Amino acid sequence: MAGKRQTGRWVFWLLGGTALLGLVLAGLGLRTLPGSPIAAEAASRKQTVSPSASAAADKPKPSPTPSPSPTLKPLAVQPAEVNIDASGWWSWALLDRRTGKVYGSSNMTQTNTTASLIKSWIAADYLRRAAEKGQTPTDARMQQVTIMIRDSDNQAAQSLWEAIGGSASIGRLIKTCKLTDSSAYKNMWSNTRLSARDTARLGACIADGRAAGKTWTKWLINEMRAVRGVGDFGIRKAFPVATAKDIAIKNGWVTRDALGEWHVNCLAIGDGWTMGVMTRYPASLGYTHGAEICQSVAEQLKR
Secondary structure (H helix, E strand, C coil), X not given: CHHHHHHHHHHHHHHHHHHHHHHHHXXXXXXXXXXXXXXXXXXXXXXXXXXXXXXHHHCCCCCCCCCCCCCCCCCCECCCCCCCCCCCEEEEEEEECCCCCEEECCXXXXXXXXXXXXXXXXXXXXXXXXXHCCCCCCHXXXXXXXXXXXXXXXXXXXXXXXXXXXXXXXXXXXXXXXXXXXXXXXXXXXXXXXXXXXXXXXXXXXXXXXXXXXXXXXXXXXXXXXXXXXXXXXXXXXXXXXXXXXXXXXXXXXXXXXXXXXXXXEEEEEXXXXXXEEEEEEHHHCHHHHHHHHHHHHHHHEC
16 A cells, blocks of 8 residues: 555556646647747747947937028128218118118208209119010110210200100109108209218119010119210229229219209119219309218218
């Protein structure tokens, strides 16, 4: 009996051990079986992140370096305080054509009669309207425009003024060039009233093609660069010859006998800028007094 009990214990132990071994092997099988949840859990425990990779993941991405604001090339002129020790009234305005900003004296919105300065608009309005109608001006008309600009010929100006409808042309000037201070006077081109600010705006309007149109703008500016004789004074005289030759101008000068005054005004179109200077003062001082004021303003605004 003792022997049988001993044998039974060995059989029971053997059977129990075999079952335990089967469970162990089954567990290992589950760990290594593809797709097993246990295998996945084991794999997740084995994944490690290197310190360098972790640091790279946590490191914030650098912000893009902002592009620098474009720097505009300096012009030949710049806004500045202008001081003139001269008799009479004067005002000035400087327009940066790149930005559209206007700088000037505290009275730059006050007006003055233009005299021959307005001939720059008469020429532009005549040429633009001819092109809009599909017309080519005759040689005689083109000669009138040339001598009106270069030599300030009054008869040519009157003929062209009548051809463009007289004072109605000033209404087009105000609308086309977006003037705010200026006005026509009856049907007299010489008595058109512009401010220094609107004179600078007129210059910009000629320079960018609104005034004379695509066909004639370049031609008109070249004519204004060719101003000669008694009308060649003022703003561009402040610059060296190399710069002055490319500055287009149209000046105006007249004695107003009823007022006992000279009215002398200057318009200039430079590279990227325009300038207007208006003056009036006692007639006894002569027109050169106004010409010197125009030049003095430009001297002080010259870079």
